[in-house]
Amino acid sequence: MTTPLKSVxxxxxxxxxxxxxxxxxxxxxAASEFGVKVTLIExxxxxxxxxxxxxxxxxxxxxxKMGISETAFIRECDAAFKQGAKFAKWVDGSDDDFxxxxxxxxxxxxxxxxxxxxxxxxxxxxxSQATCFQEALCEHGLAPKAMTTPEYEAVANYAYHLNSAxxxxxxxxxxxxxxxxxxxxxxxIQINSAENGDIASVSTQANGDIEGDLFxxxxxxxxxxxxxxxxxxxxxxxxxxxxxxxxxxxxPYSDENAAIATHTISTGQEAGWVxxxxxxxxxxxxxxxxxxxxxxxxxxxxxxDYLETNVGKxxxxxxxxxxxxxxxxxxxxxxxxxxxxGLSSGFLEPLESSALVLVELAAEMxxxxxxxxxxxxxxxxxxxxxxxxxHWDRIIDFxxxxxxxxxxxxxxxxxxxxxPATIPxxxxxxxxxxxxxxxxxxxxxxxxxxxxxxxxxxxxxxMGFKTRTxxxxxxxxxxxxxxxxxxxxxxxxxxxxxxxxxxRELLQKVHQYGFQKI
Amino acid sequence: MNSPALLSSKDHKNLRVRDEPLGAKFALRNxxxxxxxxxxxxxxxxxxxxxxxxxxxxxxxxxxxxDEGENLFVENDQWNALYIPLNIRRQPxxxxxxxxxxxxxxxxxxxxxxxxxxxPRVQEDNGEALFNERGFPTPYxxxxxxxxxxxxxxxxETQLFINKLLELDLIAPTxxxxxxxxxxxxxxxxxxxxxxxxxxxxxxxxxxELHSLNYLRPIYTMLTSFGHIYSLIxxxxxxxxx
Numbered sequence: 087m088t089t090p091l092k093s094v095x096x097x098x099x100x101x102x103x104x105x106x107x108x109x110x111x112x113x114x115x116a117a118s119e120f121g122v123k124v125t126l127i128e129x130x131x132x133x134x135x136x137x138x139x140x141x142x143x144x145x146x147x148x149x150x151k152m153g154i155s156e157t158a159f160i161r162e163c164d165a166a167f168k169q170g171a172k173f174a175k176w177v178d179g180s181d182d183d184f185x186x187x188x189x190x191x192x193x194x195x196x197x198x199x200x201x202x203x204x205x206x207x208x209x210x211x212x213x214s215q216a217t218c219f220q221e222a223l224c225e226h227g228l229a230p231k232a233m234t235t236p237e238y239e240a241v242a243n244y245a246y247h248l249n250s251a252x253x254x255x256x257x258x259x260x261x262x263x264x265x266x267x268x269x270x271x272x273x274x275i276q277i278n279s280a281e282n283g284d285i286a287s288v289s290t291q292a293n294g295d296i297e298g299d300l301f302x303x304x305x306x307x308x309x310x311x312x313x314x315x316x317x318x319x320x321x322x323x324x325x326x327x328x329x330x331x332x333x334x335x336x337x338p339y340s341d342e343n344a345a346i347a348t349h350t351i352s353t354g355q356e357a358g359w360v361x362x363x364x365x366x367x368x369x370x371x372x373x374x375x376x377x378x379x380x381x382x383x384x385x386x387x388x389x390x391d392y393l394e395t396n397v398g399k400x401x402x403x404x405x406x407x408x409x410x411x412x413x414x415x416x417x418x419x420x421x422x423x424x425x426x427x428g429l430s431s432g433f434l435e436p437l438e439s440s441a442l443v444l445v446e447l448a449a450e451m452x453x454x455x456x457x458x459x460x461x462x463x464x465x466x467x468x469x470x471x472x473x474x475x476x477h478w479d480r481i482i483d484f485x486x487x488x489x490x491x492x493x494x495x496x497x498x499x500x501x502x503x504x505x506p507a508t509i510p511x512x513x514x515x516x517x518x519x520x521x522x523x524x525x526x527x528x529x530x531x532x533x534x535x536x537x538x539x540x541x542x543x544x545x546x547x548x549m550g551f552k553t554r555t556x557x558x559x560x561x562x563x564x565x566x567x568x569x570x571x572x573x574x575x576x577x578x579x580x581x582x583x584x585x586x587x588x589x590r591e592l593l594q595k596v597h598q599y600g601f602q603k604i
Numbered sequence: 605m606n607s608p609a610l611l612s613s614k615d616h617k618n619l620r621v622r623d624e625p626l627g628a629k630f631a632l633r634n635x636x637x638x639x640x641x642x643x644x645x646x647x648x649x650x651x652x653x654x655x656x657x658x659x660x661x662x663x664x665x666x667x668x669x670x671d672e673g674e675n676l677f678v679e680n681d682q683w684n685a686l687y688i689p690l691n692i693r694r695q696p697x698x699x700x701x702x703x704x705x706x707x708x709x710x711x712x713x714x715x716x717x718x719x720x721x722x723x724p725r726v727q728e729d730n731g732e733a734l735f736n737e738r739g740f741p742t743p744y745x746x747x748x749x750x751x752x753x754x755x756x757x758x759x760x761e762t763q764l765f766i767n768k769l770l771e772l773d774l775i776a777p778t779x780x781x782x783x784x785x786x787x788x789x790x791x792x793x794x795x796x797x798x799x800x801x802x803x804x805x806x807x808x809x810x811x812x813e814l815h816s817l818n819y820l821r822p823i824y825t826m827l828t829s830f831g832h833i834y835s836l837i838x839x840x841x842x843x844x845x846x
Binding site: 230233235394595599600601602 | 776
């Protein structure tokens with residue numbers, strides 16, 4: 087006799103909890119009598135940590151699958167469009183030091199690799215300028231789509247910047263009113279085991295024991311189920327990624343019509359970097375740093391200086407909130423009938439907005455592979471663990487890449503980051519490979535890479551990495567292909583710059599009119 | 605001077621509108637239309653939907669050409685058609701709104717007539733006068749004003765029609781691939797039409813509802829009018845012939 091999976095219990099709200107609840111509930115018809123029952127228990131006393139205001143383009147698919155209207159999402163979550171990241175002062179710290187990691191793939195990427203040709207004949211253009219039209223949109227402050235573009239569709243691939251507290255509340259309302267998620271507002275006080283070591287139920291203060299077939303741990307840094315109950319060890323990665331603290335502020339716009347940046351701006355500092363993202367009504371700005379290379383007082387000064395220069399006089403006095411960052415992840419993420427999603431599974435500095443995308447990937451895999459019965463759960467758990475260990479390792483490699491390509495020498499933070507002892511072997515191997523060949527799809531093995539070869543190209547060549555070209559001879563057809571692509575990109579830049587509206591203007595119109603579904 | 609300007613018998617007493625062929629001014633690919641004109645329009649024009657660049661919202665349009673600014677009905681400034689859409693004929697006048705104060709702090713929006721002073725037909729020398737000696741509207745202006753009223757009410761009514769179609773998921777992008785005599789293949793984008801297969805699969809009670817709203821006739825008029833795309837292609841080919 088088998089034990090069918092009928093009920094999923096999610097412990098913890100926040101974006102991780104509600105994305106997981108919504109994704110499972112929508113796919114498995116939680117609102118109908120034949121569907122899987124989805125229950126979310128949220129503590130009335132714990133406030134969500136509120137990290138992760140930047141997303142990946144995957145969020146569009148995640149929202150659409152939950153049946154959410156993009157117009158409602160943008161109106162209610164203070165959301166804005168994000169078309170990638172601009173990295174300033176990461177290479178040598180000078181004023182004109184910047185490069186882009188846009189979300190649109192290099193032109194013709196699905197047909198051929200432009201990096202070799204660009205490196206041999208770039209005519210003074212950076213890799214992202216020459217191969218991608220999106221940088222021009224970002225520099226001009228233009229939106230990635232027009233009012234005539236249907237919801238979730240793009241002229242230029244995009245993600246979002248959002249207010250995570252509002253986003254959480256918005257998802258909650260959608261899950262409860264549209265998707266049939268059961269809601270229990272209570273504190274979990276005890277975890278009750280079954281004979282096989284599974285979690286049989288969780289005890290709550292006022293609502294008794296809540297049973298389930300699968301428990302999802304969305305309890306944040308506390309990791310109540312996976313960490314505290316199952317004692318799955320935490321793998322610390324602070325030897326690779328040195329950032330361990332963040333100071334965050336909410337900064338106002340100079341006036342209600344001020345331009346809204348349509349990309350994340352990440353500016354290298356003496357012992358870390360400052361993030362700067364534009365929402366509709368405010369900017370979210372913060373300094374992430376390594377306390378091994380600076381102290382809190384000095385960090386506050388660095389952030390205050392950034393605010394005075396980039397927000398306005400007096401902005402340095404905005405109140406700062408300190409958030410600790412423990413870089414690393416759990417050894418495994420799914421144990422018995424418990425899987426961790428979000429901060430309970432691990433956390434990394436927000437350099438490439440990997441937090442929410444990992445939540446989405448986890449929610450999607452759990453939902454797609456949702457075990458039909460207990461008998462197959464261990465197989466799925468094993469696969470889930472392999473997949474997510476791979477994701478974490480690749481993300482860590484990708485984040486570290488930003489640091490090791492820097493040439494900054496102004497603080498030991500930057501110098502020590504390039505110490506080979508701090509670089510994972512997998513990344514060393516890739517870099518060795520890329521000294522002779524340009525990154526391409528087969529360098530990676532997962533079906534859904536968080537960062538595709540294109541992302542590595544943007545960062546490597548944006549930061550001045552040189553792949554040796556003396557062994558490369560391009561065939562005339564390859565040269566012709568590359569030249570054609572670069573010309574097409576030029577034309578595309580002219581076209582989109584003349585056609586697309588300003589970012590703030592589009593957001594205002596979304597409020598006024600909304601997007602069409604088709 | 606502002607253009608368009610709120611029409612007033614004081615400021616615009618001496619203005620006249622010259623009677624010129626409409627074709628000269630209207631290098632347009634399409635123009636907004638209202639339900640009442642469908643029977644007239646459907647004799648010659650493909651009737652489709654497009655999106656307003658400003659709001660992204662759907663509007664019903666009569667199609668005149670394939671490229672931006674291409675009006676295949678116009679030749680030597682003459683608009684060769686049995687019927688020209690109201691939204692073209694109403695010019696140089698247009699409807700605008702202004703808020704007028706009513707008791708105390710409250711305001712209400714009222715519809716008013718604007719005139720496009722930048723339209724070259726608008727001048728003081730010849731053509732139809734707008735106001736008579738005593739400052740009252742001439743029969744010409746009365747006629748234009750009532751046309752504007754028909755249009756204003758018509759747009760509101762047409763919007764309800766579009767909303768109903770959207771609600772029923774009946775509007776879909778039109779795949780328009782045309783091949784011209786010079787073998788040029790063109791993919792025309794930005795037009796939408798009624799999804800006939802979805803229409804066919806609607807349950808009886810929904811069809812009955814559409815019938816009671818008097819929407820079935822415009823739906824089928826739009827579907828049938830699509831055939832005029834071929835006469836447009838024909839017109840375009842004739843222009844391409846050496």
